[in-house]
Amino acid sequence: MIQHGLQTPRDLDRQTVPPDGRPLAEQPKWRRDFPIDWAQDEYVSRRDLVKFICLTSVAFVAGQFWIAARSLLGRPGAAFPTVAVATVDELPVGGAKTFSYPDEESAPRLLVRTGERSFVAYDQQCTHLLCPIVPARRPDVSVAAAEGGLQLHCPCHNGWFDIETGQPIAGPPRRPLARVTLEVRGRTVYATGIEEAAT
Amino acid sequence: MSERPHFVRSQRMTIVNGILVFVVLIVVLQLWLLTATMNAYLGGDTDIVWAAALASLGCLGLNVGLLWYLYRLE
Numbered sequence: 001m002i003q004h005g006l007q008t009p010r011d012l013d014r015q016t017v018p019p020d021g022r023p024l025a026e027q028p029k030w031r032r033d034f035p036i037d038w039a040q041d042e043y044v045s046r047r048d049l050v051k052f053i054c055l056t057s058v059a060f061v062a063g064q065f066w067i068a069a070r071s072l073l074g075r076p077g078a079a080f081p082t083v084a085v086a087t088v089d090e091l092p093v094g095g096a097k098t099f100s101y102p103d104e105e106s107a108p109r110l111l112v113r114t115g116e117r118s119f120v121a122y123d124q125q126c127t128h129l130l131c132p133i134v135p136a137r138r139p140d141v142s143v144a145a146a147e148g149g150l151q152l153h154c155p156c157h158n159g160w161f162d163i164e165t166g167q168p169i170a171g172p173p174r175r176p177l178a179r180v181t182l183e184v185r186g187r188t189v190y191a192t193g194i195e196e197a198a199t
Numbered sequence: 200m201s202e203r204p205h206f207v208r209s210q211r212m213t214i215v216n217g218i219l220v221f222v223v224l225i226v227v228l229q230l231w232l233l234t235a236t237m238n239a240y241l242g243g244d245t246d247i248v249w250a251a252a253l254a255s256l257g258c259l260g261l262n263v264g265l266l267w268y269l270y271r272l273e
Contacts, residue, residue: 013207013208039208039209039212040208042212043208043211043212043215046212046215046216046219047215047269047270049219050215050218050219050222050265050266050269051266053219053222053223053226053262054222054259054262054263054266056226057222057225057226057229057258057259057262057263058259060226060229060230060232060233060255060258060259061229061252061255061256061258061259063233064229064232064233064236064248064251064252064255064256065252065256067233067236067237067240067248067251067252068248068249068251068252070240071240071245071248071249175242175243196243
């Protein structure tokens with residue numbers, strides 16, 4: 001029923017306002033029988049939306065602290081085994097060989113002989129889209145670094161990495177390759193650990 | 200002790216809409232913060248993760264404060 005003689009805005013708050021704003025007496029019977037205060041309904045739904053977004057905010061904070069906790073707990077300096085991966089005579093200078101480290105189930109690594117007694121090894125998967133990398137010379141640049149300008153090349157999207165550091169130097173990759181630390185004892189090359197790439 | 204504010208419904212509707220805009224902006228900021236932090240963490244940079252977590256916590260505090268104000272309007 002419509003109420004007349006209401007004076008204050010607070011009294012107006014107590015009115016049931018149909019969605020078209022016309023008085024309740026002009027509404028169809030079904031709406032008069034079941035009046036819904038649309039203005040109040042809208043207000044409550046907006047307030048509940050704010051509440052729901054605040055829950056999303058809680059989830060984001062939880063995610064942030066999960067990352068922070070992982071940064072404390074992660075990278076525990078796991079003990080890597082020492083594994084013989086090649087002999088010195090097995091590879092010519094500039095030659096390469098793939099191996100799995102620290103075990104046979106691990107991701108493939110690439111060993112490259114860069115000099116008479118110098119070797120480097122990295123993840124064989126490009127940090128862009130995981131294509132296998134290969135040692136190659138850049139045709140467009142006269143690079144004097146390393147052995148005769150040898151670099152690591154990802155042929156999928158023409159990405160290049162510095163063979164001495166694993167840092168990306170050209171193409172789409174933005175992160176460096178993880179490095180496998182090596183030791184040469186006698187005529188054998190051993191893998192001794194993995195250095196996570198630092199940007 | 201301060202009295203609770205008395206607003207009519209139309210005024211409260213304006214307030215809740217304004218607060219909704221602020222809360223959405225803050226949550227978008229938190230989303231960006233989370234994305235940037237994850238990107239840095241996966242790239243091996245852990246220097247900023249705690250600062251980012253505290254900044255996100257500050258954003259949550261702001262959101263909760265706004266929500267608390269909204270419930271206080273009733």
